[in-house]
Amino acid sequence: MDLPERIGARLQALAYRERKAAWLRLGTDSILMRAGGHLEAYGLGELRLGEAALDQAWFLEGLLPVTGGPQIVPSLELPGGRVADLHLDPDADGVWVVLLDATAERDAVRRVQQKAYEMTLLQEKEALLNRRLEASNAALLATQRDLEASRAALLDAHEKLQAQAAELASWNRTLEERVAAQLGEIERMARLKRFLAPPLAELILSSGDERILESHRRDIAALFCDLRGFTAFAEAAEPEEVMELLRAYHRALVPLIQSFEGTLDRFVGDGVLVLFNDPLPCLDPALRAVRLAVAMRDAVAALAASWRRRGHALGFGVGIAQGFATLGQIGFEGRFDYSAIGTVVNAASRLCEAAKDGQILVTARVADAVAPLAELVELGPLSVKGLSRPLSAVDVTALKSDAGAPASPAVAAGR
Secondary structure, eight states: OOOOHHHHHHHHHHHHTTOOEEEEEEETTOBEEEEEESOGGGTOTTOOTTSBGGGTOGGGTTTOSOOSSOEEEEEEEOGGGOEEEEEEEEETTEEEEEEEEOHHHHHHHHHHHHHHHHHHHHHHHHHHHHHHHHHHHHHHHHHHHHHOGGGHHHHHHHHHHHHHHHHHHHHHHHHHHHHHHHHHHHHHHHHHHTTSOHHHHHHHHHHTOOGGGSSEEEEEEEEEEEEETHHHHHHHSOHHHHHHHHHHHHHHHHHHHHHTTOEEEEEETTEEEEEESOSSOOSOHHHHHHHHHHHHHHHHHHHHHHHHHTTOOOEEEEEEEEEEEEEEEEEETTEEEEEEESHHHHHHHHHHHHOOTTOEEEOHHHHHHHGGGEEEEEEEEEOOTTOSSOEEEEEEEEEOTTOOOOOOHHHHTTO
16 A cells, blocks of 8 residues: 655655755757756756757766666766766656765775775684684693603594594695686686687686676677578478577677677577677777678678578678677676677667668778778668667678788787
8 A cells, every 4th residue: 555645755755865866857869858956966067958968968878868668777986986876767758867876885885895804804813813822722732741641642643633634624625625616717717608709708717807897888899680581481480490590590600700709799589799899808899890790791691592492581681880888797696698788789780670681781980990991882871760860871892802800809908
């Protein structure tokens, strides 16, 4: 049943008494319509209504437009050392953006960590006192052995037995630790190899630093590809035949993705999303993505010839975009994926949808990066679903003969 209004108001006051809140109301075109709350606390005291929100609130870059239901971006770092939880709630007229101060929670976590460190120091001091006490007991036992000559042999045998038991226990602990460490490394390697080329996964593990997989923003190149006519084929073919075709398709593409050291984000049926310049940076993400797309097109063309002999008319299209995205591990304990969120991913997907069989459609930024090494045909602006602005699409017809291999991401990172 609903609480009385005065009880609800009291609960809300208790929950948000220490947390400053501010809100923005954006239209469907991401124009700032209204704003309120503690805007000054977040450096938003001089907002201009009627202008683009992205030009005034940098933290919204890559998060608009909001697709699906309400979303939360937790613990967003803001200037001045303040932290806030960002709530995005879209509706038919636009989206509500709410900032809820989380600085106190962040500071509380740090205090708990400091207390844990102090507790560890106390435990180490206690362990030192225990060792000194054990040393004193050993001295006392030695004195007793001198005084009780008749019991010397029995005590000596007893001590030897204790030493052997301790040594055996130590060996067992060492073996268990080694087995646990090896199993952990195998699990981490298997998890990383799901979306990284094996050499990159081994490089991350050998460095001992997996923090590069935590949530962050980076300028990436996103490649999205899928088969033309796959939906009609899947509806008419038997499930076993569909699975056999997908296995052959994936067997052809995955080694290519690994050879170009791309990050395999996910498979969605016949759709494949590949990222470049993350989690390890590379000098030429756009060229690397285009070279992979050309290699994929050639590989699928060979497969399509055999498919046509079986009566299946399937083609292949690719879309490539470059821009900033938020990346990191998503999921839950025991089932994590590494993924990217942002307009750049949507743009690559929409270009792929617009591509005809054999086409590799790229954005103007990607085309400019590969222009010296690729043959390009400008197609003009395309209006695509889900994006407020048209995309300037360019078709990559071929690579020039002097399009050399890109530098390794490990080299680009200075590793």
